[in-house]
Amino acid sequence: MSTVGPIGRLGRYTATHFRVVAIAWAVIAIGLGFFAPRVEHALSGAGWESTGSESVQARDLLDREFGGLSSSALMVVLHSQRQTVGDAGFAGAIDRTERTLRADHRVGRVIAPQPGVSISRDRHTAIVQASAAASSNEMVRAADDLKTRLPQVDGVQTALTGASGMWSDFNVANRDAMMKSELISWPVTMVILVLAFGSLVAAGLPLMLTILGLVASAGTLYLGTQILDVSIWAMNFALMFALALGIDYALFIVMRYRAALFGSKLDPVAATTETMDTAGKAVLFSGLTVLISLTAVMLVPSPAFRSMALGIMVSVAFILAATLTLLPAVLAKLGPRVDKGALPWAHSGEHRSPRFAAWAERLWRHPIAFGSVALVLLLVLAAPVLGLRTGMPSIKVVPDQDGSRVGYGLVQQAFGPGATGPLQVVTPSAQADATRAALLRDRDVAGVLPTVRGSGDHVLLQATLKQDPSAATTGDAIDRIRDALPAAALVGGSVAENHDLEATLSAKTPLVIGVVLGLGFLLLLFALRAPLVALIGTVTNLLAVGAAFGVARLVFQEGHGSGLLGFEPQGFLDAWAPVFFFAMVFAISMDYTVFLLSSAKEHWERSHDPREAMVGGLAHSGRVVFAAAAVMVAVFFTFALSGPLPPKEMGVILGVAVLLDAFLIRLLLLPVLLRLTGRWAWWLPKPLDRILPDVRFGHA
Incomplete structure (x- = not known):
C-alpha cells in the first residue's frame, strides 16, 4: 500500500467530501463577497511616507498647531489670460471657490489669495489654500470630491493641485489603467489557457480560483480598512497575483491530475490523492515561498508598502487555500469530465x-x-x-490633462519652479530669526515666505527652492538645509516627505534583498534537502x-x-521599484x-x-x-x-x-x-x- 503524506491525505479528504468543501467555500465567498463591492471606496490613496521620519513629525506638528497647513492641505490655482484678481469675473471665481472649500467638513480653514505670497506679480494667477482637518488619506478623498465641484467660470481656469490633488488624480488614472488592462488581458488569458489545457472545462478552473481569490481578498481588505489604512494599490496587486498564481497552481495540479486519471488509469479519488501528494506539495512550498518573499517588504516602515504587501499576501493565501482544498474536490467531482470540450490535439494522459x-x-x-x-x-x-538611478515620482506620473498637473504648471509659471513644493520648516519661536537666516544663506533657496505663528510655541517658515521638486539636486539641498538649521527645527512638506521615503527605501533595500534571498534559500533547502540545488535556485533568480x-x-x-x-521619462526609476518589484519578481521566479x-x-x-x-x-x-x-x-x-x-x-x-x-x-x-x-x-x-x-x- 502506498504511503500518503499530509497533503495527499488532505486531497483524499476533499475528494470524498465535496459537499463539505463546497459549502465551506460558498460561505467564505458569500460572507466576504458581501463586503467586496465596498472596498474601492474604503481603500486609502495616501500613505507614501516614512513612518517616524522628520518630515512626518513636521506634518503632525503642522496639523496640530497650525490648523492643518501641512503637505495634506489642498491648493486651488486660478488663472486667467485676460482678467486679473481685481476684475469682477476673477474675484467671483475666487469667492465661489472659497465657499466650495468651506462647505467640505474635511477642510479646516480657507486662506484667500494674498499679494506677494499667493498672487502672482502680474495678478493673472492666484492660489486659494485649504488646510487639512482630516488625515492624509481623507484629504485625498476630499480632493476626489472637490475637484468635480470647483466652479467653472468663463475666462478663468481652475485646477486643484498639491500632494493630495496629485495622488487623487494618479489613483484615478491608475484605476482606469488597471480596468483597461484587465479588459485586454482576460481574453488573451482565456485563449492561452484553452491552448495550454486543451479543454474548455479544464481551462475554466484557474478562473474559478482567481475569481474566488479576488472576491475573498476584496472582502478581507475591506474589513482590514476598519482597523488600519490600506492602500488602493493593495487591491491592484492582489488582482495581479490572484490571476497569476491561480493560473500557475491550476496548471500544475490539473495537468498532474489528468496524467494520473487518464495516463495511469486511476479512479478520480486515487488520482486526486496522488496529485496532491506530489504536485500539491510543490504548490504548498511555492505559495509559502511567495508569502515569505513578500513578508520582507514589511521591513519598510511605510503604510503604503506594508498594506500593498499585505494585500498580495491575502490574495496568495486564499488562492493557495482554494488550490489545496476546493480544486481537488472539484477535480474529483468532475472525473473524466475535466476533459469535456477537449481540443483535437489534446493529450489527456500525457504528463511527460x-x-x-x-x-x-x-x-x-x-x-x-x-x-x-x-x-x-x-x-x-x-x-x-x-547605472540605475531612483527617485520619488514626479508630476509626470499624472496625465497631462488632469487638474493637479495643470495646476502644477500654472504655479511654476507664475511663482517659479520651486513653488510647487515649498519646504515647510517648523521651529521654536525663539529660533525663528536664526532659522530664517540659515534658510536664506543656502544657495538653492529662492526665498522664504512671511512667518506664520501657530497655536503653540512654534512658527512656520516656508522656503521656496530654485529648482523643480523632482530635480536631482533637491535631495542634497534638503540634507544640507537640515544640517544648517537649529537642532530643534523640523523640515517637512511633500518634497521632504518624498525625500525621506526615498532615503528609507535606499537604506532598507539591501536588508529586504538579503532577507528575501536568505529565506528563499532556507525554504528551498527545507523542501529539496539539497544545499547546492537550493543555492543554484536562489542565485539564478538574481540573474532574472x-x-x-x-x-x-x-x-x-x-x-x-x-x-x-506612450510616456514621458523622468530620468530615473521610481524609488519603490527596487525593493517592491524585487520581492515580487523573486516570488514569481x-x-x-x-x-x-x-x-x-x-x-x-x-x-x-x-x-x-x-x-x-x-x-x-x-x-x-x-x-x-x-x-x-x-x-x-x-x-x-x-x-x-x-x-x-x-x-x-x-x-x-x-x-x-x-x-x-x-x-x-x-x-x-x-x-x-x-x-x-x-x-x-x-x-x-x-x-x-x-x-x-x-x-x-
Missing part, C-alpha cells in the same frame, strides 16, 4: 512532454554551448543596472531580477521605447523554481540518476512553466501599454523578468546547471540530514 524531453536531452549533450549563451545574454541585459532592472533602466531612465509605450526542481527531485528520488532527474524534471514541468509564463507575460505587458507611468514600470519589469526567468533560466540555464553539477546537486551532508524533515515529492 516529448518536446521538452527532447529539449532536455539536447541540453544534456551540449550544456556549455547552451548555458553560455543564456548566461552571456542575461549578464549583458543586467549590466545597465549598475538583474536583467529585468537593466532593461528598466534603458526604458524608463534613458527613455528608449518611451514613444512606443521561485514559483517556477519550485515547480521545476520539485519535479527533478521526484525523479531523483526514484532513480538516483542525475540525467533522469534533469531530463525527467524538465519533461514533466516544462510545459507548465512555459504555459504559465506565457499567461503572466501577456498579463503584465498589458499593464505596460496603458495608464500612468508606475503601472508601466510594473508591467515592463515584471513582464521582462518572467519572460527571461521562464525561458532563459528555468528552461535553459537551470537544467544546464543540474547537468554540470550531476550527483553533487543532490548531495546532502549528514549533519543536515539529521535536522531537516524528510520531504519527498514522489508518491510512493
Whole structure:
C-alpha cells in the first residue's frame, strides 16, 4: 500500500467530501463577497511616507498647531489670460471657490489669495489654500470630491493641485489603467489557457480560483480598512497575483491530475490523492515561498508598502487555500469530465512532454554551448543596472490633462519652479530669526515666505527652492538645509516627505534583498534537502531580477521605447521599484523554481540518476512553466501599454523578468546547471540530514 503524506491525505479528504468543501467555500465567498463591492471606496490613496521620519513629525506638528497647513492641505490655482484678481469675473471665481472649500467638513480653514505670497506679480494667477482637518488619506478623498465641484467660470481656469490633488488624480488614472488592462488581458488569458489545457472545462478552473481569490481578498481588505489604512494599490496587486498564481497552481495540479486519471488509469479519488501528494506539495512550498518573499517588504516602515504587501499576501493565501482544498474536490467531482470540450490535439494522459524531453536531452549533450549563451545574454541585459538611478515620482506620473498637473504648471509659471513644493520648516519661536537666516544663506533657496505663528510655541517658515521638486539636486539641498538649521527645527512638506521615503527605501533595500534571498534559500533547502540545488535556485533568480532592472533602466531612465509605450521619462526609476518589484519578481521566479526542481527531485528520488532527474524534471514541468509564463507575460505587458507611468514600470519589469526567468533560466540555464553539477546537486551532508524533515515529492 502506498504511503500518503499530509497533503495527499488532505486531497483524499476533499475528494470524498465535496459537499463539505463546497459549502465551506460558498460561505467564505458569500460572507466576504458581501463586503467586496465596498472596498474601492474604503481603500486609502495616501500613505507614501516614512513612518517616524522628520518630515512626518513636521506634518503632525503642522496639523496640530497650525490648523492643518501641512503637505495634506489642498491648493486651488486660478488663472486667467485676460482678467486679473481685481476684475469682477476673477474675484467671483475666487469667492465661489472659497465657499466650495468651506462647505467640505474635511477642510479646516480657507486662506484667500494674498499679494506677494499667493498672487502672482502680474495678478493673472492666484492660489486659494485649504488646510487639512482630516488625515492624509481623507484629504485625498476630499480632493476626489472637490475637484468635480470647483466652479467653472468663463475666462478663468481652475485646477486643484498639491500632494493630495496629485495622488487623487494618479489613483484615478491608475484605476482606469488597471480596468483597461484587465479588459485586454482576460481574453488573451482565456485563449492561452484553452491552448495550454486543451479543454474548455479544464481551462475554466484557474478562473474559478482567481475569481474566488479576488472576491475573498476584496472582502478581507475591506474589513482590514476598519482597523488600519490600506492602500488602493493593495487591491491592484492582489488582482495581479490572484490571476497569476491561480493560473500557475491550476496548471500544475490539473495537468498532474489528468496524467494520473487518464495516463495511469486511476479512479478520480486515487488520482486526486496522488496529485496532491506530489504536485500539491510543490504548490504548498511555492505559495509559502511567495508569502515569505513578500513578508520582507514589511521591513519598510511605510503604510503604503506594508498594506500593498499585505494585500498580495491575502490574495496568495486564499488562492493557495482554494488550490489545496476546493480544486481537488472539484477535480474529483468532475472525473473524466475535466476533459469535456477537449481540443483535437489534446493529450489527456500525457504528463511527460516529448518536446521538452527532447529539449532536455539536447541540453544534456551540449550544456556549455547552451548555458553560455543564456548566461552571456542575461549578464549583458543586467549590466545597465549598475547605472540605475531612483527617485520619488514626479508630476509626470499624472496625465497631462488632469487638474493637479495643470495646476502644477500654472504655479511654476507664475511663482517659479520651486513653488510647487515649498519646504515647510517648523521651529521654536525663539529660533525663528536664526532659522530664517540659515534658510536664506543656502544657495538653492529662492526665498522664504512671511512667518506664520501657530497655536503653540512654534512658527512656520516656508522656503521656496530654485529648482523643480523632482530635480536631482533637491535631495542634497534638503540634507544640507537640515544640517544648517537649529537642532530643534523640523523640515517637512511633500518634497521632504518624498525625500525621506526615498532615503528609507535606499537604506532598507539591501536588508529586504538579503532577507528575501536568505529565506528563499532556507525554504528551498527545507523542501529539496539539497544545499547546492537550493543555492543554484536562489542565485539564478538574481540573474532574472538583474536583467529585468537593466532593461528598466534603458526604458524608463534613458527613455528608449518611451514613444512606443506612450510616456514621458523622468530620468530615473521610481524609488519603490527596487525593493517592491524585487520581492515580487523573486516570488514569481521561485514559483517556477519550485515547480521545476520539485519535479527533478521526484525523479531523483526514484532513480538516483542525475540525467533522469534533469531530463525527467524538465519533461514533466516544462510545459507548465512555459504555459504559465506565457499567461503572466501577456498579463503584465498589458499593464505596460496603458495608464500612468508606475503601472508601466510594473508591467515592463515584471513582464521582462518572467519572460527571461521562464525561458532563459528555468528552461535553459537551470537544467544546464543540474547537468554540470550531476550527483553533487543532490548531495546532502549528514549533519543536515539529521535536522531537516524528510520531504519527498514522489508518491510512493
